[in-house]
Amino acid sequence: MTKGPSSPFWRESAPLVLASKSAGRRAALSQAAIPFESIPAEIDERGIEAGLKGAGADAIASTLAAAKARVIAAPGRLVLGADQVASCEGRIFGKPVDRREAAELLRFLSGKRHRLHSAIALMRDGVMLFETVAPADLTMRHLSETFISAYLEEMGDLALASAGVYQIEGLGAQLFSKVEGDHWTIMGLPLIPLFEALRREGALLA
Numbered sequence: 034m035t036k037g038p039s040s041p042f043w044r045e046s047a048p049l050v051l052a053s054k055s056a057g058r059r060a061a062l063s064q065a066a067i068p069f070e071s072i073p074a075e076i077d078e079r080g081i082e083a084g085l086k087g088a089g090a091d092a093i094a095s096t097l098a099a100a101k102a103r104v105i106a107a108p109g110r111l112v113l114g115a116d117q118v119a120s121c122e123g124r125i126f127g128k129p130v131d132r133r134e135a136a137e138l139l140r141f142l143s144g145k146r147h148r149l150h151s152a153i154a155l156m157r158d159g160v161m162l163f164e165t166v167a168p169a170d171l172t173m174r175h176l177s178e179t180f181i182s183a184y185l186e187e188m189g190d191l192a193l194a195s196a197g198v199y200q201i202e203g204l205g206a207q208l209f210s211k212v213e214g215d216h217w218t219i220m221g222l223p224l225i226p227l228f229e230a231l232r233r234e235g236a237l238l239a
Contacts, residue, residue, distance in 0.1 A: 042066055044237060044238060049070070052074040052113060053073060056200075057222070060220075072105055095154070097127075097152065098154040099164060101114035111155060111156075113154070115221060115222055117151045117152070118150050119197045121141070128194060131193070135198045136181055144173065146173075147171060151166065151222065152164070155230050155231075167223035171197075172210050174208065176208065187204060201220060
């Protein structure tokens, strides 16, 4: 459980509930002076994805974000679910399950342009208040086998924590030759549409 700092911009009596343990999402909210409490959502992501066979990347990311928000019991509180999947050449992928899959994904994305689909779902008492999916496009440089091996060794379990096998704010920056899209979207939490939704709900100072 993590609580952010108090903020003169926050109008709710209780902090936002973030249904995620993502360090990047927590950092994004903290830097934007949004008080929050992190309560990781325990959902069967692979099981949900399997039930969405044939669905597009936006639909998968949106469904997972909503499922995370819905599973958190926080009566009267604003709950934020978020998820991110990536797509490339008709293939859709989320977090790798192990180092072997992570290496295979890096080989597949090497030298190619892929899209990140970052979804958020804002709920209160099980009622959906706002949801959206924001895109970002990234081009990965050509990666050598030596680099892939060194990268995965250095990343350790962090390589399994994100779609695409990277966190752009860290060592993952070395993977790319071109990045097109909002920084927060790439980090997995599109802040601009989230702020607009929070203002409409009266939760954020206008």
